[in-house]
Amino acid sequence: MTAITPKASSALPDFFEGIQYFGEALPDFETHGATPAIESGKIAIADPTDKAAVYQTLLAADALRYLILQVTATKASGHPGGFASQAEAYASLVMLGYKNIITEVGHHAPGFYSAMFLDRSLEDMGIFTVQQLRDRFREKHGLLGHLSGFIPGILAPAGPLGQGQHFAMAAALLHKDKLFPFTVGDGGLGEPYIVSAIAHFHTAYPAVTNFLPVLVWNGYSQEHHSMVSLKTNEQMQAYWQGNGFDEVILVNAKDFDDQNQPGDYVDSTAFSFEKRLEFTQAVLSGVDKAARSALGGKLTVFIIKQLKGAGVHARGAKSHNLYPKDTLNAPHIISALQSRALSAEAWQLVRTNAERAGGGPAAKTVVTEFEFPLPELGELPLEEYAVGAEPKVSTTAMGRLVGIVGNKDQNFLVTNADGNEASGIANINQALKIIHPTTDDLYYQAPNGQVYEPLSEDACAGLAAGLALMGARTLWCSYESFAINGVPIWQTVTQSMAELRRQTPSTITLFTAGALEQGRNGWTHQRPEIEAYFASLMRNGNVFPLFPPDANSIQVCYDWALKSKNKGIIITASKSPLQIRTTLEQTRQGLRDGAVLLHEVAGDKQVVFAVIGDMTLMPVFEAAAFLETEGIGAKIVSIINPRQLYRSHDTAWDTCSEPEGGFLDDAKFAELFDGDALIAVTGGAAAMLEPILLRSTVKRDTFAWKRGETTASAGELMAFNGLTAEALTKRAIALVH
Numbered sequence: 001m002t003a004i005t006p007k008a009s010s011a012l013p014d015f016f017e018g019i020q021y022f023g024e025a026l027p028d029f030e031t032h033g034a035t036p037a038i039e040s041g042k043i044a045i046a047d048p049t050d051k052a053a054v055y056q057t058l059l060a061a062d063a064l065r066y067l068i069l070q071v072t073a074t075k076a077s078g079h080p081g082g083f084a085s086q087a088e089a090y091a092s093l094v095m096l097g098y099k100n101i102i103t104e105v106g107h108h109a110p111g112f113y114s115a116m117f118l119d120r121s122l123e124d125m126g127i128f129t130v131q132q133l134r135d136r137f138r139e140k141h142g143l144l145g146h147l148s149g150f151i152p153g154i155l156a157p158a159g160p161l162g163q164g165q166h167f168a169m170a171a172a173l174l175h176k177d178k179l180f181p182f183t184v185g186d187g188g189l190g191e192p193y194i195v196s197a198i199a200h201f202h203t204a205y206p207a208v209t210n211f212l213p214v215l216v217w218n219g220y221s222q223e224h225h226s227m228v229s230l231k232t233n234e235q236m237q238a239y240w241q242g243n244g245f246d247e248v249i250l251v252n253a254k255d256f257d258d259q260n261q262p263g264d265y266v267d268s269t270a271f272s273f274e275k276r277l278e279f280t281q282a283v284l285s286g287v288d289k290a291a292r293s294a295l296g297g298k299l300t301v302f303i304i305k306q307l308k309g310a311g312v313h314a315r316g317a318k319s320h321n322l323y324p325k326d327t328l329n330a331p332h333i334i335s336a337l338q339s340r341a342l343s344a345e346a347w348q349l350v351r352t353n354a355e356r357a358g359g360g361p362a363a364k365t366v367v368t369e370f371e372f373p374l375p376e377l378g379e380l381p382l383e384e385y386a387v388g389a390e391p392k393v394s395t396t397a398m399g400r401l402v403g404i405v406g407n408k409d410q411n412f413l414v415t416n417a418d419g420n421e422a423s424g425i426a427n428i429n430q431a432l433k434i435i436h437p438t439t440d441d442l443y444y445q446a447p448n449g450q451v452y453e454p455l456s457e458d459a460c461a462g463l464a465a466g467l468a469l470m471g472a473r474t475l476w477c478s479y480e481s482f483a484i485n486g487v488p489i490w491q492t493v494t495q496s497m498a499e500l501r502r503q504t505p506s507t508i509t510l511f512t513a514g515a516l517e518q519g520r521n522g523w524t525h526q527r528p529e530i531e532a533y534f535a536s537l538m539r540n541g542n543v544f545p546l547f548p549p550d551a552n553s554i555q556v557c558y559d560w561a562l563k564s565k566n567k568g569i570i571i572t573a574s575k576s577p578l579q580i581r582t583t584l585e586q587t588r589q590g591l592r593d594g595a596v597l598l599h600e601v602a603g604d605k606q607v608v609f610a611v612i613g614d615m616t617l618m619p620v621f622e623a624a625a626f627l628e629t630e631g632i633g634a635k636i637v638s639i640i641n642p643r644q645l646y647r648s649h650d651t652a653w654d655t656c657s658e659p660e661g662g663f664l665d666d667a668k669f670a671e672l673f674d675g676d677a678l679i680a681v682t683g684g685a686a687a688m689l690e691p692i693l694l695r696s697t698v699k700r701d702t703f704a705w706k707r708g709e710t711t712a713s714a715g716e717l718m719a720f721n722g723l724t725a726e727a728l729t730k731r732a733i734a735l736v737h
Contacts, residue, residue, distance in 0.1 A: 015117075016347060018131025020070065020328065023341035027273055032056070033349055037095065038356040044097030048288040049281070053095060056353055058280040059342065060091035060118075063350040065269075065311040066340040067114035067130070072322050073313070073333045074134040078145065081309040081319025082185055083111030085218035088268070088280050089304045090115065092287040093181055093214075099358035100171065100366050102156050102182040104164025104194065105216070106146035107320070112154060113143045118354040121153030121363035149469070149496040153362030153369070155180075156469060157496040162191030163489045165213065166462030169201050170470045172211040174411060175367050179291050181212040181302075186228050187221030193458045195243045200454040201463070202244055202299050204435040212294045213301045214287075218308035219265035220317040229265075233305070240301050247293040247300040251286045253279055254305070261307075269311035269340075312336055371502050372471025375409050377562065382555045384584050391577035392551035394614065395424035395512050398558050398573070402475060403431025405562065406450045409473055415452045415460035416477040417486075423477060423512035424575030461486025461509075465493035468507035473562070480511040480572060480684075481518065481527040491537065494568030498542045498656045506567035508558075512575045515705060516615045516683045516714045523708025526717070532685035534570055538643045541653035542660070545570045545688065548587065549598070549614045549638045550580050556587035557640070566658040572684075574614050576714075581617065587640060594644030594664050594691070595637045595672055599624060603633025605736040608675040609728070610692050612639045612682035615714055620681055622725030627732055634732075637672050645669070645691035669695055677735035679703060679728060683718070699735045703728060 025033075032055035037045045045053040064087045065080075072078030082105055083090070090111065093101060099119075103112065116122050117133050127133050127143075136142030143151065147158040156167035168182040184194060198213070217236065219229040228236070237248045253268045254261075256279040261270065268279045283304060290302035309319025313326065313336040326333055342350070359365050380401050385392055402425070406412045414420070420428045426444075433449030444451075452463060457478060464476035466489075478486065493507050511530075518525035537543040544567055548554035554573050561569040581598055582590075590596035595610070599621065607627060609620045617638065624634035639645065648663045664672075673692060678700040680689040686704035693700065703723055711717040718724060 015129055015351065016344065017129040018134055019347070021338050021341040022344055025343045025345065028055070029343070029346065033059070033346060036349055036352045036356065038353045040356070042356065043359045044357060045095050048096065048284045054277055054281045054284055056349060057088065057091050057095045057284050058276060059346050060095065060350050060353065061087035061280065062311065062340050063118065063342060063347065064091060064111055064114050066337060066342065067117065067133070068110045069312045069333065069336055069340070070130070071114065071134050071137045072110050073326055073328045075138050076322050076324050076327045077138055078110050078322055079107035079320055080110055080312045080322065081314070082216060082218065083108040084312045084319065085306045085308045085310045086183060086214065086216040086304045087111070087311065088283040089214055089287060089302065090183070092284040094354060094357045095284065096288055096291060097358050098179050098181060098291060099362045100155060100178055100180050102164050102168045102171070102180060103147065103158050104161065104188050105183055105185045106158040108183055109145060109147045109158065110137070112147055113137065113151070115354070116151065116153045116362060118351055119153070119357065119361045120355050121361040124152040124363045148499060149368070150499040150501070153366060155366055155368045157492050159492055160488050161185070161188035162193040162458070163462065163492060165194050165197055166466040166489060167469065168211040169198070170463055170466030171367060172208050173205060174372060174467065174470055174472055176208060176210060178367065179210050179212060179295055181214050183214045183216055186215065186217045186219070186226040189215065190227045193456065196456060197454070197459040197462060199244050200459055203437060204452060207297065209294050209297055209299050212290055215301060215303040217303050217305040220308040220320070222320050223317050236303065244299055245301050246298040247290065248303065249286045249290045249300070250303040250305060251282045252305040253307070256282070265305065265307040267307045267310040267315060311340055368470065371504070374473065374505070377405060377408050380404060380559050382559060382584060385552055385580045387580050387583060389580050391579050393424045393575060393577050394548060394551045394554040394573040395510065395575045396427060397551035398510065398554045398571070399425035399427040401555060401558055402428050405473065406432040411472045412474065413450055413452055413464065413467055413472070414475045414477060415464040417453065417455050417457045417460045418479050418482060419453065420451065420477060423479070425477065457482055457486035458489065461490045465490045465507045468505050469493045469496060471504050473505045474507065476507070476509045478509065478511055479513045479525065480530060481513070481515065481525045483509070483511055484527070484530045484533070487530065487533060490568065494537070494543055495540065497566040497568070498540060500566055500657050503565045503658065506561055506564045506569050508561045508569045509571065511570060511572045514572065514574055514613070514615070514683060515708060516717055517574055517576055519711035519713050519717045522710035526708030528684035528705050532687040535685060535687035535690060537568070538646065539651045541651045542566060542656045542658070543568045544641060544643050545572065546641055547572055547612050548640060549617060550578055550582055552580055552584055553582050553587040553590070553640065556584050557591065560591050566656065576615065578614050582638070590638065590640035592644065592662060593668060594641045595639045597635065597672060598638050599634070599636040601628050601633050603628065603631050606633035606635060606675040607732040607736060608635045608637060608673050608678045610637050610639055610673060610678060610680045610689070612642065612684065612688055616681050616683040616723065619718060619723055619725040619728060623728035623732065626725065626729045630733070632732065632736060635675060639692070642688055642691050645695070647695065650694070674698065677732060679732055679735070681723065681728070683723065701731055701735065
C-alpha cells in the first residue's frame, strides 16, 4: 500500500486533524466498505461471518494500531506493543457490541485511549481531533500514561499487574446481564494472583461467568520473553482448563501465516491481505463464541496468540516502550505509520462503527458512567455503653452493625483472608454467612452468603475495593500484620476514587489483631509498619486512617465511613475487651477535630500525651496517674482521625473529586495539645504521628513501635518496645525539668 500525505485539513472532517499519513483504499473497499457493518440504530454487527463485518473489523484493528503509534511517537513515550498484538481481539469485541472492557495491563492505555477517541468518548474531556489526542497524551489533565477512572468511558484504573481481574469480576457480580472482557498480558500471567483469584471467585459464585479474560499471548514481557513463551498451545489450554475454565478458545496467528515467519509468534499484519482477513475472521468468530459462552454460564477464556508489536514500529519486547529516539521524524516510525495508514473513507467508516457499537460512546453507555443504585440504610442502631462500664470488644461492637448493613443491602460484601472469628467478629459470619459450596451451620457457611474468604489478601482487597469502585458497599477485614499484601489494589482504588467523575461508596477496611495483641505469635504477626504506608497516603487527601479507642468509638467511626463517598477509610482496632473511655458524641467530635480530650489534671507543669490506638492508652493512663502524685499535670488526648490534624496545605484534599477539608485550626490545636511538654504515643509506626509533630512547638518526643518479639502478654511486648508507664513517666519528667 502506498501512503500519501493528507489533503488540506479543511477538506477533511474535523476528527482527522493530526493524522499525518493517509493511505490508498485497501482491496475490495468499494465492496466491503460501502456501508458500515453496524447498521444505523443497531449496536453490533449482525453476523460475525459476514465478509463486510470481517473486513471492517480488520480496518478497526489497523486504525487502533495507527493511532497508538502516532500518539505515543508524538511524545516519544508510551507503550504501543502489547495492545497492538491483540488489536483484532479488541476490535472484535467492539464490533460485537461489547464496550464494558477492562484491562489488567496498564501498558495498554494508548490502545484504550485510541478506542475511546474513535467512539467519541473523549469529546467529554475536550478531545475532538487526533491532534488534540496527541497533544494531551501523557500530560497533566490529559491522558495519563496508565489508565484511570478520570478518563470518560474507562471502567477501571490499571497500573500494577495482577489487578484487572478484580474489577471485571466485581462488575460482573453487580451486572449479571452484561459482559466484562478484560485483557491479560502473558507477562502479567506470571503474577500468581490472576488465575487464583478467578478460581476462588468461581467457586464462590459459580453462576457468575459474565467476565471474559482475553489473554494476549505474544511471547514477550516488558523487556524479555514472557515466562510462558515456551508453552505449547496444548499446555496453555491445559493450564486454563486445570484452573477450572470450561471453555478455552485459542486463535493462533501462526496458523494463517503465508510469509514463512520464524518462531511460534508471528505478525498477522505481514500476511497477504487475504490471509489477514482469514485471521481476522477467526478472531471475530472466536470472540463471538467466547462472549456467548461466558454470558451463557461457562467460565471462558479467549486467547489470541500473535507476536508482540504486530503492525507497529518494532517486534517483541523492543516494541513495548518508546524511547527518545522514537520520534515522528524517525524513519522506522514513519515507515510503520505509512504501512498502517488508512484512506479517509476508511477512517470515517471505522469511526461510525465505533460510535454505533454498544449503543453509543462508552462514555455514555458503560456501567461506571452511572451511579450504582444503593438501598437506604436508615440510621444505624448504635449501642452506647457507659463510660467506665465493663470492658467491651470493639470489633464485636462494629460486627453487629456490619450484620445489619448486610441484611439491608444484599450486594454488600465482607472479605477476610484470615477468618472473622479470629478477629472478634464472628457475629458477622453469624449474620451474613461465609460463601461456601458446603453448607455447614457450625461454621456459618452457605452458598448464598455475603462473607468472602479466600486465603489471599490480594483477592480480599481486590474484590472489596473493586466492588466499591463499581458503586457497591463493602468491607475488607484483615489482620493488620498481613494486610500489606492487599494494599496495592486498595491504594489503586482510593487514588482512582480521588479523581472519579461520579460518587461511589468509600472503600472501608477493618484491621484487627494489632501487633500488641500478638505476643505469643511472635514477630510474624507483629507488623504494624503498614501504618506508615497509610500515614503517607493521608497526604493524598482522601485517605482516612481511624483509630477508635473503644467499642463506642468504633461504631461512630463505621457509621461515618458508611456515609462517606470516594474515600479510603482504614479502621484499626483491637479484638481484646477494653475499657470504655468515650461517649458516642466524643467520637463525632474526634472525627471532626481529629482528636478528643480524654483526661486532664492540672499541675505546676503539664505534660500532654497524644495517643494513637486503644491498648496504648493503658500505660499512658498509668503514667499520668504517677505524674499527678508528683504534682505534674497531665492531659491525655486520643487521636481518632489524624488526617484532620494536618494543616490545610499539607494534603491534596482540594484536588479530590469529593473534597473534605475541615482541618483543625491553630487555636483548637493549641487547646488540645499545648503544654510544657508533649509525648506522642502509638503502638504502630511513628509516621502516623507526623501531623502532631509538625504543628506542636513545645518540647516533645515520640514513643512508637520498634520491632516484634515473642512475648507472653501485650504488656511484655509493649515493654520490649519501650511503651511502659515507667518509661513514659521518666521521659515526661525529663522534658518538663
